[in-house]
Structure formats: structure tokens, C-alpha cells
Amino acid sequence: MCHRLGKHGYKFQDKQKMRFKHILVDDKNKAMFCYVPKVACTYLLRIFLSLNDNNNVSNPILLKGKDVHILKKKLTNLDRYSKPEIEYRINHYKNIIFVREPLERVFSAFRNKFILTNDPRFIDYVSSKIKSISRNISSKMSPDKGGVNFTEFVQYLLHWRTIEEGYNEHWDSVSNLCHPCLVKYNFIGKYESFKKDVAALLKLLSIEDRVKFQKREEYYKHVPSADMMSKYFKTLPQELFEDLRHIYIQDYLLFNYKIPSIEHILKRQVSF
Numbered sequence: 387m388c389h390r391l392g393k394h395g396y397k398f399q400d401k402q403k404m405r406f407k408h409i410l411v412d413d414k415n416k417a418m419f420c421y422v423p424k425v426a427c428t429y430l431l432r433i434f435l436s437l438n439d440n441n442n443v444s445n446p447i448l449l450k451g452k453d454v455h456i457l458k459k460k461l462t463n464l465d466r467y468s469k470p471e472i473e474y475r476i477n478h479y480k481n482i483i484f485v486r487e488p489l490e491r492v493f494s495a496f497r498n499k500f501i502l503t504n505d506p507r508f509i510d511y512v513s514s515k516i517k518s519i520s521r522n523i524s525s526k527m528s529p530d531k532g533g534v535n536f537t538e539f540v541q542y543l544l545h546w547r548t549i550e551e552g553y554n555e556h557w558d559s560v561s562n563l564c565h566p567c568l569v570k571y572n573f574i575g576k577y578e579s580f581k582k583d584v585a586a587l588l589k590l591l592s593i594e595d596r597v598k599f600q601k602r603e604e605y606y607k608h609v610p611s612a613d614m615m616s617k618y619f620k621t622l623p624q625e626l627f628e629d630l631r632h633i634y635i636q637d638y639l640l641f642n643y644k645i646p647s648i649e650h651i652l653k654r655q656v657s658f
Contacts, residue, residue, distance in 0.1 A: 387639050387640050388567035391639065393567035406464035406465040406569075407463050408420050408421055408422070408555070408563045408564060409465075409569065410434060410461045411461075411462045412461075412462075413462075415480075415591060416478065416480060417479055417480040417481075417482060418476075418480070418482065418569075419482045419483070420481075420563065420564035420569070420571075421434075421458075422485065422486070422491075422560055422563055423555050424486065424492075424494045424495045424556060425484045425486045425577050426580060428451045428455070432449055433584070433588070433593075434461070435458075436593055436597050437591060438461065447598065476569050477570060480572060480590060480591075481570055481572055481573065482571070482590075483564055483571045483574055483575070484576065484583070485560055485575070485576055485577065485637070485641045488559070488634035488637040488638055489631065489634065490615060491577075492557045492630070493536075493611055493614075493618065493619075495557045496536060496557075496618075498556075499512070499556060500513070500533075500534050513533050515548075516538055516539060517533065517534065517538070519541065519542050519545045519548070520534075520539075520542055520545075535621075536618040536622065537621055537622055537623070540626050540627075543557065543630065544629050544633070559636060560637045561640060566640055566641075573590060581599060585599065615651055616653070619651045627648045
């Protein structure tokens with residue numbers, strides 16, 4: 387698929403090093419992990435922290451989410467290495483990534499940042515940017531909790547100014563965050579088969595005896611985003627849906643997800 391998209395072949399330049407800030411390196415275990423927000427990112431970071439002997443935590447799996455992201459800053463990013471060192475790790479390490487159905491992931495980001503939480507960065511700063519763009523386009527939107535509804539959020543993502551500035555990591559594409567046509571990922575897990583794939587990952591890293599898999603309901607109490615998508619997407623105009631889908635088209639193609647129609651999403655069963 388990289389070949390079909392015209393991205394086949396690894397050609398690395400020093401100026402590209404900042405591309406790799408989402409890729410964490412464990413030299414002791416010869417493993418790298420590209421963390422993708424809204425793909426059980428915090429849970430998977432706990433597993434990667436389990437490999438690190440310097441985190442001074444007896445059981446990273448029990449860490450609170452905010453503590454995980456504090457400890458993450460102590461880990462080494464791939465962009466800290468020289469060009470030859472980066473190339474060596476890309477070609478010789480166990481390179482790990484987990485992915486998720488793209489529109490479900492971007493909806494999950496909207497829901498998390500503008501409905502479920504009260505993160506001031508998003509409620510104040512990002513919301514004000516969304517309103518300044520979307521409400522100039524249409525002033526008839528009724529705001530959801532947090533002051534921004536899903537249609538306004540999509541309009542913000544599609545606006546030339548947002549695209550020019552670059553997306554926040556929570557809704558940027560996996561292709562932009564992890565560069566699967568540059569980095570040779572030899573372990574690709576999926577959110578949709580998470581339990582099975584995590585078990586395979588623990589075995590690959592030889593820590594299956596140290597890390598106990600947690601069921602989703604043990605660490606996440608909300609209704610799954612997949613069950614709520616139809617409620618929000620039914621308010622989205624067809625042309626906005628098609629433009630939004632196009633933003634993530636490479637993720638659909640590279641990770642073998644079926645490209646959905648709006649009808650397919652609206653038929654999803656809602657369980658609440």
C-alpha cells in the first residue's frame with residue numbers, strides 16, 4: 387500500500403528527525419513503540435514503562451493516567467538519536483504500533499476532550515478557535531457541553547487554517563504521527579482485537595508473566611465511542627462526512643480498514 391500511495395522506500399533526512407517524537411525507544415529490549423492518542427494509549431504506555439528499569443514504580447499497570455504521562459517524559463524518543471542510530475533501530479528493533487478505525491478514533495477524541503472532560507486547554511483555547519472558524523461558517527449551531535458540537539468540530543478540522551497549522555495529536559492521522567511508510571513496523575495491533583493483540587505483544591516482549599491484562603471495564607467506565615457514533619454523525623452533512631473521511635483515507639488504506647459510508651455508521655447499534 388505504501389508503494390501504491392507513492393511512499394514506498396525508506397529515505398530519511400536529518401530534518402525529518404522531529405517526525406519521530408511519538409516513537410519511544412527501549413534499547414535494552416531492542417523495542418520501539420509509537421503511541422497514538424485514543425488507541426488505548428495510556429494503557430499501552432504502561433506496558434512500555436514495564437520494560438524500563440529506571441521508572442522506580444513497582445507495577446506500572448496500576449499507575450494513574452496522569453502519572454503515566456509524567457513518566458513518559460523520562461523515556462527516550464527516537465528523534466533524539468543521530469541519523470545512523472535512527473536507521474539502525476528502524477531496521478533492527480521490534481517496532482510496535484496499535485491502530486483504530488480512523489473515524490471512530492477522531493470521534494473518540496472529540497468526545498473525550500469536549501464532552502467527558504473539563505480540560506482547560508481544550509475547553510478554553512481549542513474551543514475558542516473552533517468557534518471562531520465554525521460559527522463564521524454557520525451561526526445556527528446549538529452547542530453541546532463544552533460549547534462545541536460535533537459538526538463545528540469537523541468544520542474546524544477541515545478549515546485551511548487548521549490544516550496549515552497542523553492537527554493536535556489527538557486527531558492527527560496515524561500516518562502523520564507514526565510514519566508507517568518510513569518505519570518498518572513488525573507488530574501492528576488493533577483496538578478492535580485489543581485483548582488478543584495485547585496478549586501477543588506481552589509474549590513478544592517476554593513480560594507475559596509480569597503484566598496482567600486488564601479488561602476495559604476495569605479502567606474505563608464510559609459507554610464505548612463506537613456505540614455512540616451514530617447519534618453524532620446523523621447531524622453531520624454528507625459533504626462534511628466525505629471530506630472528513632478523506633483526511634484519514636491513508637489510515638484506512640494502510641491498516642486495512644473498510645472505508646465506511648455514512649449509512650454504515652448510522653446503522654451501528656447503540657447500547658445505551
